[in-house]
Amino acid sequence: MLRTLLVSALLVLSSQTLAATAHNIADSAEHVSPLLPGLTIPDVDLKDQNGTTVSLKKRFKEKTTVLIVYRGGWCPYCSKQLANVQKIEDQLADLGAQIIAISPDSPEKLAETKITSANYQLLSDDSLALSQTLGLAFYLDDKTAKIYRNKLGVNFVSLDGKAQVALPVPAVFVVDKQGLIHFQYANPNYKVRLTEDVLLAAVKSVSEQ
Template sequence: MKKIICLALLTFGLTANAQNDLPKSAIEIAPLLIGEKIASLTLKSVDDDDVVLETLFSKKRTILVFYRGGWCPYCNLHLAALGEAEKDLLSLGYQIIAISPDAPKALKATEEKDKVNYILLSDSNGEFAKSVGVAFQAPENYKPLISKGSEGVNSTFLPVPAVFIVNLNGEIEFEHITPNYKNRISNDLLIAVAKSLNK
C-alpha cells in the first residue's frame, strides 16, 4: 500500500513539475536564438492530419508564427494582417505557417473566420512551443479559454506571440518576440526583413 501511495505522489509531483518547469510569465521565456535549429516535430493540420515540420521547412523558407488561439482578438487581427502580406511574401519565395494550442476544429473556424489561405497547425500539447522556448504558464483566467480551444488537451500553457523566419534547414534567421500580446510585428517590417534575407 505504501508503494502505491509513493507512486501516486511521485506521479503527481512529476505532473506538477511539468507545469512548474514552464516560465511563470511571458517575460521570463528563453526562446531559441538566431542560428539555432528548430526541432522537427509532428503537428496536426486543420483536417486533423499529421504534418512533419521538417518536410514543410524543406520546401520553402518559412515565416513561422506562434499565436495564442482563435479566441484572442489581437491574434485574429495579426492573422488577418498576415493574409494581406501573404502575396508579397509568397512572391519572395516564402510560405507562412501559423501555430497555436487550438485543436484542429478550432483552427478550421479561425481559417474560415479570418479568411486565412496559409497553413494553420495545432500544437495543443505544447511540445513544439516548449521546444522553441516560447511557452509559459497560463494565467488562471485564461485556462477556460485555452481548454475550450484545445478541446481539453491544454489548460496549462500559452505561447508568447512570436514570428520566426526559418531557412530550408529549419535554422532561425530572424525572430520577433512580443511578451506584450497586444503588440505584433508590422507587415512593413516583416516584408522588409524577408527582402533583406533574400539578398
Template structure:
C-alpha cells in the same frame, strides 16, 4: 595485449556502450524546453539555431513534422494564442494582406497555436485565410521554441470561462492546473530550417508590423 586484457577491455567497452545507451533512453529531449512560469521568463529559440523535428497537426488532425515542412522553402512562422484572441485575429488579417508579397519572394506562411484542428478550421473561415495553420495542442512546438508559459490562476480561470476554451490544462511546479499559452512570436527561417529572424514580445498586445516582416524576409538568403 593478453587474452585476459582483451577480455577486460571488451567488458569495459560493453559496459560503456550500455551506459551511453541507458543515458540516451533516460535523457529528456533537448528540443523540449520547460514551460516558463511567466511570459517574461521564457527561453526562446534564437537566431542561428535550427528548428528541431516537431510533431504538429493539420486541419484534419493528421500529424506533420514541422521540420520537414520548413525544409521545402523559406518560411515565416508565427505563434499566436488562439482564434479567440482579438489581437491574434488582427495579426492574422495583417499577415493575410502581405501573404501575396511573401509568396512572390518564395516564402510560405505558417501559423501555430494551441487551438484544436476544428478551431483552426473556424479561424480559416472567419478570417478568410489562405495560408497554413497547424495545431500545437500538445505544446510540442511551443516548448521546442521555448515560448510556452503558464498563465496565472486568475487568467486561466477567466479565459477558460469567458472564452469557453477547450484547451487542455497543464500542471505547474506547484501542482496547480493552468492554461498554457505561447508568447506571440514571428520566426523567419531559410529552407534548411535555420532561424534568421525572430520577433518576440511578452506583451501580447504588441505584434510585429507587416512591413518589418517583409523587410526581414527580403534579407534572408534564398
C-alpha cells in the same frame, strides 16, 4: 484482482494520453526564453485542420518560412495579426516564402478558420510541444486562466495531467529551408505585434542570401 489491475492500468494510460508533457515552460510570459537567430528549430510533428500529422521539418524544406506562433483563434489580437499577414501574402510569396501559423487550437477549431490558401497554413500545436521547443510556453496564473475560461470559453492545455495551464507568447520567426532561424520577434505583451513592413524586410534579407 486481475480486472482491478487492468482497469487501473487503463486509467493511467488514459491520463497520460490526455495530458501534455511539460519540459520547458516558464512561470510567466516575461520569463520565456525564445530560440534566437542562428539556432535551428528541431523537427516537431503537428496536426492540420483534418488531424493529419505534419512534419515541420519537411514543410521547412519546401520554402523560406514565416512561422507565426499565436495564442488561438479566440484572441482578437491574434486574429488581427493573421488577417494583416494575409494582406501581404502575395508579397511574401513573391519573395519565395510560405506562411505557417501555429496555435494550441485543436484541429477542429482550425477547421473553422476563413484562411484558405496553399501558401498560408494553420497548424495545431495542441500539446504545446512546439511552443515548448521554441521556448515560448508559459504558465497562466490561476486568476487569468479563470477569467479567460469564463469570459472567452477558452480550452487550455493541461500539463502532465495537472490543472495548471499554459499558452505560448506570440512570436514570429523567419526560417530557411534547413530550419535555421534568421529572424525572431517575441513579445510578452500580447497586444504588441510585429509590423508587416518589418516582416517583409526580414523575409527579403533571407531571400537575398
